[in-house]
Amino acid sequence: xxxxxxxxxxxxxxxxxxxxxxxxxxxxxxxxxxxxxxxxxxxxxxxxxxxxxxxxxxxxxxxxxxxxxxxxxxxxxxxxxxxxxxxxxxxxxxxxxxxxxxxxxxxxxxxxxxxxxxxxxxxxxxxxxxxxxxxxxxxxxxxxxxxxxxxxxxxxxxxxxxxxxxxxxxxxxxxxxxxxxxxxxxxxxxxxxxxxxxxxxxxxxxxxxxxxxxxxxxxxxxxxxxxxxxxxxxxxxxxxxxxxxxxxxxxxxxxxxxxxxxxxxxxxxxxxxxxxxxxxxxxxxxxxxxxxxxxxxxxxxxxxxxxxxxxxxxxxxxxxxxxxxxxxxxxxxxxxxxxxxxxxxxxxxxxxxxxxxxxxxxxxxxxxxxxxxxxxxxxxxxxxxxxxxxxxxxxxxxxxxxxxxxxxxxxxxxxxxxxxxxxxxxxxxxxxxxxxxxxxxxxxxxxxxxxxxxxxxxxxxxxxxxxxxxxxxxxxxxxxxxxxxxxxxxxxxxxxxx
Ligand SMILES: [Zn+2]
Numbered sequence: 001x002x003x004x005x006x007x008x009x010x011x012x013x014x015x016x017x018x019x020x021x022x023x024x025x026x027x028x029x030x031x032x033x034x035x036x037x038x039x040x041x042x043x044x045x046x047x048x049x050x051x052x053x054x055x056x057x058x059x060x061x062x063x064x065x066x067x068x069x070x071x072x073x074x075x076x077x078x079x080x081x082x083x084x085x086x087x088x089x090x091x092x093x094x095x096x097x098x099x100x101x102x103x104x105x106x107x108x109x110x111x112x113x114x115x116x117x118x119x120x121x122x123x124x125x126x127x128x129x130x131x132x133x134x135x136x137x138x139x140x141x142x143x144x145x146x147x148x149x150x151x152x153x154x155x156x157x158x159x160x161x162x163x164x165x166x167x168x169x170x171x172x173x174x175x176x177x178x179x180x181x182x183x184x185x186x187x188x189x190x191x192x193x194x195x196x197x198x199x200x201x202x203x204x205x206x207x208x209x210x211x212x213x214x215x216x217x218x219x220x221x222x223x224x225x226x227x228x229x230x231x232x233x234x235x236x237x238x239x240x241x242x243x244x245x246x247x248x249x250x251x252x253x254x255x256x257x258x259x260x261x262x263x264x265x266x267x268x269x270x271x272x273x274x275x276x277x278x279x280x281x282x283x284x285x286x287x288x289x290x291x292x293x294x295x296x297x298x299x300x301x302x303x304x305x306x307x308x309x310x311x312x313x314x315x316x317x318x319x320x321x322x323x324x325x326x327x328x329x330x331x332x333x334x335x336x337x338x339x340x341x342x343x344x345x346x347x348x349x350x351x352x353x354x355x356x357x358x359x360x361x362x363x364x365x366x367x368x369x370x371x372x373x374x375x376x377x378x379x380x381x382x383x384x385x386x387x388x389x390x391x392x393x394x395x396x397x398x399x400x401x402x403x404x405x406x407x408x409x410x411x412x413x414x415x416x417x418x419x420x421x422x423x424x425x426x427x428x429x430x431x432x433x434x435x436x437x438x439x440x441x442x443x444x445x446x447x448x449x450x451x452x453x454x455x456x457x458x459x460x461x462x463x464x465x466x467x468x469x470x471x472x473x474x475x476x477x478x479x480x481x482x483x484x485x486x487x488x489x490x491x492x493x494x495x496x497x498x
Contacts, residue, residue, distance in 0.1 A: 074376055
């Protein structure tokens, strides 16, 4: 997205053009040259469904004016649902298996390889002004690096009041390009009274007013008309009804992204957005090109990301044989999307209906089948994904083994040129289970290109295919065989012709 010319230079150029060409050109010229800026507000321990319950007019106005996406977290062994891993994930744009923060000790942090997004801004565009302020000191002191222009850990006595006052003053009296603010009091109320309490709702009301003050300061800037702000609000983890987090329950694993800005549809709900997208979106908005070598897990909010499995969202049904999932949770179908098929001709019979052969499901539905079996670590799947789960299938009496093949549509390829097969995968191994990826060209015999017989947790795969001369189409098969073992997840399947 970079032009190689700073936006400020463009603005000056446009202003000069306006003087020369007269007022008719001025509106379009000024609009084209608006200065991009980013504000991220973090609300520690805030649950989206409780924001909806609360008296929170400012947050609800941002939701009405932009997009709202529920986003779920990992659990152990990837990382605890606590602030260290949560803020690190949001601020670096990668999941804990990359940034290395698994709990609040910060042991294993790899910010040298995966720095905070303000540091990336400073590296790419040192002239931009970056600012971070938080009530929880490890955010400015540990997660953001010293390359950030100004980092402030609010004195404890001032708490969120001081954090808000500092953010407001910065927006009012200075010219920041990227601002990160984190308020803490919702988490405090969660710990002392629980997410089901009135005190928790009252704390949301409090940070809502503070959010409103920060956004009002932004919109009151003298130069606001020449600025193009992307505002994002998020949380680092959820809270149980009784209070507390760190564990693997669905409620503790809840976070969200609210985003308001250019290219974001007002009042929209997204299922494909995750908290790792905040850093990527901030960088893209500020004109910092994201280098694939950085290994970011996020992508900009306005880059469409739907895959074929996501088209099934409206077709998802409620549980049939599963008992641990709420009876109203929509989350599974065994009917593949258009162009895809499932070959169950060698599949055993009986077992749990939901998982008899390849199924299509969501993080909520699938992880609620049974906690703490690393289903929570499936962080690189988005929205609806495909799963072959021999372990859950086997929870009712079965005959035979789990042997099911998911078959893709025929993708165009170029004969004699290499192609790239990319997908995300989450594979947990127990012998004699096996996962096999096979490719066939123009209806020929499928050839094995990859076999899984060891854990491949939350992995992004990219396989080079040697396309035979003369071949025009490639079809991919994912065959899972096993019994009462573990599972295999596939998502975002894509073939790029060479
Ligand atoms: Zn907490």
